[in-house]
Amino acid sequence: EAGVTQFPSHSVIEKGQTVTLRCDPISGHDNLYWYRRVMGKEIKFLLHFVKESKQDESGMPNNRFLAERTGGTYSTLKVQPAELEDSGVYFCASSQAQLSGNTIYFGEGSWLTVV
């Protein structure tokens, strides 16, 4: 069974440019999460989808970040325009629909560097 896959694995862009990160969750997982870890800090929650609906987007830093999950399958996270402080690792994770006892599986992360 394929795990959570993310693309691109690494991206270097200039300040002001746009980057779109993609996440393919494990097949059948309704819950999809985006997290971010900036250098030296903890992994921080960005948002949570249940199928195609945004369940919780309280962690989104500002309106330069836009996440979508059309059709309830893969998700994209767009940063436009990118700023230097957006550099970090963006992790996507997924889990099944059951509320308790289900593991959250993480992708390898998309490493973003804004210069």
Place this chain on the structure above:
Amino acid sequence: GQNIDQPTEMTATEGAIVQINCTYQTSGFNGLFWYQQHAGEAPTFLSYNVLDGLEEKGRFSSFLSRSKGYSYLLLKELQMKDSASYLCAVRSYQKVTFGTGTKLQVIP
């Protein structure tokens, strides 16, 4: 909101036992996870506790006390490859929040 505390760094000797503590304050508690993360890699699942008590899985065990808002991860027979960050994560309803992680260094 949630508040999760764990030590920043720990050092232990190969073959020894180490306990990594995690305390938390949250509403709507719905489970606590421990993840291992090696530098440059994704977090990998270690354990999940939702009821009080000890869960044992090979060399790793995790304990939870909901009334005290406290968990620990116990690693036995430490190996060099156990050097990594250990992340405590608390689920409140369906939102999972991570602590800062404990960087464990295993020395010969």
